C-alpha cells in the first residue's frame with residue numbers, strides 16, 4: 001500500500017514538474033484514431049493518474065541522450081528504453097531480423113518503422129507485465145510516422161531535445177567505447193573548444209573506464225567517421241521534423257548542453273524543475 005502511494009505521489013510530483021517546465025501551460029493531445037495504423041499497438045495507459053513519466057529524448061547521434069536518459073531513469077524510477085539498444089540486442093540474438101538489420105545499422109540508415117515499432121511494442125508489453133508505470137524513450141520517435149503512431153496510442157508528457165554543435169558530436173561519437181564485459185559506456189574524447197565569434201567555448205572531459213574494463217573496450221561498428229556523418233545527415237532530414245512536431249504541441253524542452261556531465265546534469269535537473277527532487281531522493285537513500 002505504502003509503495004503504491006509512493007508511486008502515485010511520485011507520478012503526481014513528476015508530472016506536475018514536467019508540466020511546469022513546459023513553455024506552454026496546456027499539453028494538448030492530437031491523437032489520430034487508434035486504427036490509423038496496422039502495426040501492433042503499444043500498450044494503452046487507461047488510467048493516467050497511476051502512471052509515472054512518459055518522456056522522450058531527442059537529439060543527434062553522440063549528443064548524450066543515453067547518458068542523461070539513463071540518469072533520469074534512475075532518479076525517477078522508470079525504465080530507460082533505447083531503441084538503438086533494442087536493435088543491437090536483436091542483432092546479437094541472431095534472430096530472424098538480424099542479418100537484415102546488420103546491413104542497415106552498419107550503413108547508418110534507419111530501420112523500417114514496422115520493425116522498430118514491433119521491437120518497441122514487445123519491450124513495452126514486457127515492461128507493462130513487470131509493472132512498469134512509465135518510460136523514458138531514447139532514440140524513438142525518429143520519423144514523423146513514428147511520432148504519429150506513438151501519439152495515437154499514448155500521451156507523451158515531455159520531449160527533451162538535447163543540442164550540441166556538430167563538430168563536437170562527431171568527436172564524441174568517434175570517442176565512444178563500450179566494455180564488452182560489463183556493458184559500461186565510456187568516452188575517450190577530450191573536447192576543448194575555445195569561445196569565438198560570440199559562441200561559447202565548450203569543455204568536455206573524457207569519461208574514462210575503470211582499469212578492469214580497459215582491455216575489453218570495443219567501438220560500435222557504426223561509430224566510424226563516414227557512418228556518423230551519414231547518421232547526422234539522416235537526423236537532419238528525418239528526425240529534425242519530429243522536433244517541430246512536438247514544439248507545435250507545446251511539449252518540447254530545448255536544452256543546449258553547456259559542457260560535460262558535471263556541468264550539464266545539474267543544469268538539466270534545474271531546467272526540469274527536478275533539482276530539489278534529487279536532493280530529497282539522496283537524503284532519503
Ligand SMILES: Nc1ncnc2c1ncn2[C@@H]1O[C@H](COP(=O)(O)OP(=O)(O)O)[C@@H](O)[C@H]1O
Nearest residue numbers: 061062083084087105109110111116139140142
Ligand atoms: N527509432 C528508430 N527508427 C529507425 N531506426 C532506429 C531507431 N532507433 C534506432 N535505430 C537504428 O539503430 C541504430 C543505432 O541507434 P542509436 O543507438 O539510437 O544511435 P545514435 O547514436 O545514432 O543515436 C540507428 O542508426 C538505426 O539504424
